[in-house]
Amino acid sequence: MTEQTAARAATPGAPGPHPGGPPPTTVPRRSWQALVVLLAGMFIALLDTTIVNVALPTIRTSLDASEATLSWIISGYALAFGLALIPAGRLGDRFGHKWVFFTGIALFTVASAACGLAQGDTQLVIARVVQGLAGGIFVPAVTAYIQLLFPGPVRGKAFAVMGAVIGVSSALGPIVGGLIIQAFGEEEGWRLVFGVNLPIGVATLVAAALLLPRKDPADAPARTGLDWLGLVLLSAGLVALLVPLIEGQDRGWPLWTYLTLAGGAVLLVLFAVWEIRYTKRGRSPLVPPHLFSHGSFTGGVVLAMVYFAAFTSIFFTISLLWQSGLGHTALESGLVSVPFAIGSIIASSQSNQLSQKLGRTVLVVGTALVTVGLVWTWLVLRNATPENLTHWDLLLPLFIAGLGNGAFIAPNAQFIIATVDRAEAGAASGVVSTVQRVGSAVGIAIIGSVLFGSLVITGPDTVGSGFLAASADAMAVSAAFSVAALLLVFVLPKQAGGRPAAAAAGPRRALAPAEGDAA
Incomplete structure (x- = not known):
């Protein structure tokens, strides 16, 4: 959603604050039905950021894929997703969010089928990039519709439901992926990992055509060029x-x-x-230059990029170690990520209250916990042997990192956007959302290069030790990114600002968890 949408949502006649009195606290039943449709799309977009990690080793074997291909599968999706966010929001403002959402879901469904049917690594990467592009097309419509369909007091509940869907889809991804591969075998399993999107995508298309408003419930769309x-x-x-x-x-x-x-x-x-x-x-x-006249905003943008580079690469590393290096199943690999997911859900559910009470300290605590968890994970990998390393060794450090991630993800964009004038909140939130995705793509690219660059295998007996040493090197880089993020937090203001700024940033702020689901 762009600044035009946010501005229109706050005007008389739009379903935002009412100038003549308090906003209504009830909404039509059809609005909640529309929310279900929108969140079904959000679910598959975010499920695909986590479900693919456990499929990477089987894709590598099935397609004889190169090491670079595995990085492209994650980075290509994230980069295309991020680059589509701002243009898609503008197109929704101009032509209506319903058909932008419908088009994005349709393209995402077709691209998912293409991923599952790919006969080579190049085909898979291309389909995956198109899939990310499609996700970036329809996700802004989700937050735009929540802003437009729900008045102020109820809007918070709608965003809370969206946050729950984000958390659940992120947590389910590795487990669902592992179960599918375990049940159907490696060759069919990794293809069905993408195929799970098809029935949900088709059902969402039908429901979107029937339940989403034909016209955005606001004034005439702003005719802005792209x-x-x-x-x-x-x-x-x-x-x-x-x-x-x-x-x-x-x-x-x-x-x-x-x-x-x-x-x-x-x-x-x-x-x-x-x-x-x-x-x-x-x-x-596309990116208003004057935003970067605020030094704190510039620092906050760098923070967003560095943080997302740090944590989105964690399970890229662990999945390859667990399956390709140690010979575990995809399901066992998925189970390793559960403590992180649980920690993220617990902390994110409390992050809003904590940010109100603690201000910027919640981000300091969040990045500190992530740093502790990743450094601990690095020490475990560095000192373990292939024979004695189990998922129990990583349970506590990944749970701690997950707690930190949950404390950071939800409020981070709110604090970054608070560094600019309130009238600039819409434009700033679009930039932050895009940078988060770009950070994910860059992080996977760098970590993948370190992992495969330090991987030394001299024979069958050295596969486990080779992957373990390379994974420790890659985790050290992730930990270094998290340390840099911890230091950068202090460029942000101590408080996130007043209510108007938060309201303007609300829809984009809700995108922030979506950026973090690639873990």
Whole structure:
């Protein structure tokens, strides 16, 4: 959802605060039915960020996929998702959110089928990128509709339900993936991991056509143009950075990887220059440059990128270690992630109250717990042997990291957005949501490069020890990212600001947990 939607939702006639008195506390039954439809879409988008981790080793074996392909399966999804968020929100404002949501769900369903039917690693990566693009198309409509369909007091309940769906889908992903692969075998199992989206996607399409309002319940959509050149420059720059990070290790870091990295940096500079010129023409840029005149906002954006780079890569590393290195099943690999998921759900359910009482301290505590958990996990991996390492060794450190993740994920965007003027909250929240996804993609690219770059296997007897040592190196990088995130928290304000800012940021703030489900 963009700043235009947020602004319209707050105008008289829109289902936001009522200028003549308190807002209504009841909503039509059809609005709750629409919410179920919207959250069904949110469910499959977030399930796919976690369910795929346990399928990576079986995909590698089934398709004889390269090491870089495994990184692309996660990074490609995250990057495409993030880049689609702001343009999709703008298109929803312009043409109506119903058909943007419908189009995104349809494309996501088709892309899921293509993932399951892929006959080679290139086909799978392309389908996975399209799937991420589709998720980025329809997710902004979910938060936009919650803002538009529910008045102030009830809106919080709707977002709470959305938060519960986010937590449940994240927790279920690894377990569902493990159960499917366990039940149907490796070859059929990993394909059905993507196929589980098909019945939900089709049912959501039918329900969306019947239950979502034909027109957005607000004033006429704002006719704002989309910064297409800015989108192309940003996308090309980020892809140019990711390609060598993912492919470089696999190909021995040839000259083109360094040239591509330099080209990516140049494209991002051109993007910044273009955004400034575009703004001076009186147009609405993809990323408003004036936001970065706030030093704290710039630091907060870096924080979001670094934090999501830290934690989204944890189970990429552990899944490969558990299955490819130690020979455990996909279900056993999925069970390793359960303590983290439980910790995240517990802490996120209390994070709003804690942020109101503790202010920025809740983010300090959250990142500190994540740091402790990841450093502890690194020490376990560094000192264990393949014969004696079990999931019990990781239960407590991953639970602690999960508690920290839950405390951080929900309120982090609220504090970052509080660094800018309240009128800029909508634009700032869009930038934060996108950066979180980009951080996930960059984190997987870097961690994958470290993991496979340090993997040394000299024979069948050294597979376990090789993966264990490489996983320890990769976890050390994740822990270093979390330490950097802990230090960056202190650039944010001590309090998240007043109610108007929170309201303006609300829909985008609800996207924040969605960014964190790739764990």
